[in-house]
Amino acid sequence: MFKLNTQHLFQISSEHGISKKEFESKANLIKPYLQKIHAQKQGFYSVIDDKNVVKSINDFAKNLKGQFDDIVVLGIGGSALGTICLQQSLKNLFENCHSCESRNLKSSNSKIPASAGMTEKEKNPNLHIIDNIDPELISELDQILDYKKTLFIVVTKSGSTPETLAQYFYFRQKCDNQKLNPKKHFVFITDPKLGLLRKIANEEKIPIFDVPENVGGRFSVLTAVGLLPAKLIGINIEKLLKGAQKMRDLFLSENFAKNLSFQIATIQYLLSKKQKTITVMMPYAQKLIKFSDWYRQLLAESIGKAQDNNGKTINVGLTPINSLGVTDQHSQSQLYMEGPNDKFFIFIKVLNHGQKIPIPYAPELEYLKNVDFQKLLHTEMQGAMQALTKNNRPNILIEINKIEEENLGELFMLFEGSIAFLGEFFNINAFDQPGVELSKILTKKLLGQKSSNRLSLRYSLL
Template structure:
């Protein structure tokens, strides 16, 4: 089944079919390079949708957690947080409550960790850090750990903690010494590419999300679909469309553009080039951003995500004063018409846009969305001629923050 369709018609407002045709050799070259990369095993995200045994192992472990606890506190940041957070918002399970803690805002930390001893007894903690040295994650974790120990005791707390990290790192060694269970973060999968690995799947599986269905949807995505999207975005960038907006018309997909934003920014922003990704949401941001997109600088592409069939049907009452056109219509009709009208207005103003459609918001379609953008990021790295898998621009800020905290001059 096709869980995802990409309509690129409105991208040819600023591009020609011939532009894409002339780019085909570059697409074929990029596809060959990515298939070689996949075969080498250097980047493991290519094969994650096909790791059914791994998913079954995760589900088994998740069931063990469900038997003992009613709440899972997930502590991570960036790629260790955004993917699972997006899955949980879009397709939440019913087995456990899943709560996320990422930022070090003390007011947020205080609110999330404000649990009674009885609540801590029913709470498991999954701390996620590939390196084991992410300062925000480890700071949050150590505070949560301290609260847990204070509530249930030194001995009992050990069974509550699950540590996702590289098994040969310092955090894994320390966690083992403490008696915590260590879950192996795949060494060849970077954080922003890890949503379909244990990193993203374990927390949501604990909550009851059917993760094998996520992977089933991801397996349906083919290289050519992602390549076409990446090529059009790249060609638009070369023509001055340096801002790339992702705008789902769905509250349940509200966190998905934030995951995309990290994927796109950290993968492609290198060597003085790269598009600026923007997270938006329809219809809300029609009332905050669309004025700029239609009437401001013509330097953006907008990609909409449309759910063809929503889970719920709610009728708009009749006889709303001055709004006869929505009388007795369904809310889903309103969402679709708003999206289509916005896309058409952008087209009339010669603003490039495209649309990704999914039949329903299901684990399969969500898995397809993740894999589509992951592959598109990989293709884009080839088109830009950069390494899409590192993040050298992040490290300098971390180094300077460490110096300031140590009381040294930057």
């Protein structure tokens, strides 16, 4: 079950909201916008049909089963955020707190380790995603790893991302010092043809997977970038892709009522014309907070642009804020309710959080009698939405039945598709990020590297 609920949106005054008539008036743009998107030949919505990639990943994972206690992903930005989301959303939140022998919980609600009676080859390793170059992050990971039982997945779209290469050479040296075979302890995910990682892989026969040339880093979660580490920790990647395919079919539909990606883009574009240039994504689910992190990069890098497709300076953009219910009702809602009315809110509700946990009865909390944690969570979200609506703060609700692979695949594709449509609404290129290049050039200059050696724009995608 997957539903987009816009009922609160149309209850907002015309000054701050949009009418159903305004909303539906953009339906005639779906066809021409889809034609323009097709013409760009972006691969984010077609790569999910590549069965060869799935087979290669499954074969690779099968051969590695039981060999490693820890998997370390080295990457940054789009090379890491999707994988972080997959782990947080689909695995037990405290999985890395357990030893390899006592992990593999049957579900997030089970107290019994599913690894009981399992062979070594059936156990899933810890997954650590290192998406920064903070020395403490690097050194503290170093302290806990047994390198003989560790696999490193090095991810960079360009094959030349400085931060990722720095991480790689550090951990490569650690493995070399222990005389470990790099072909057994490293796997690369990078550009099909170019970049330093490709060169190293070819020379040293290190296993390698491709990031398709027509898929940018922030759109790459449903390629080997996200699928390989997901598979290695026991996530069903076939179901993930099945959900993405279902939403992709809706994304390609010219039917306004079916095309949820177009609907979301329409809402954001129309509200931007009413000074709602901040998008707050607020899932009422602990497991989905990293989905908001992933979306933050997707929206910021895709829509924040200086020029439109005609070369006109427009300095357009939508600022993403990630928020978590109910946590941030106690840290941000004061601003949301009474601060500047410049925000649009996307709530995400999970109808079934698994086992219902009753709240013990206490006379002092009579109003919580016969209430469980899920009902309290849902009720607080309902109250927050109603309060925002009464304060003329536009908001919508996305409802999913439960957090599982198929629904998460739908969510990924829903928002990737919405970004493609937003690019057309604003008449910008939603698939590049020229604004990040200058800081890279200056960083290299400060480190003594001549700017003439900088990466090309095409290969600066993170």
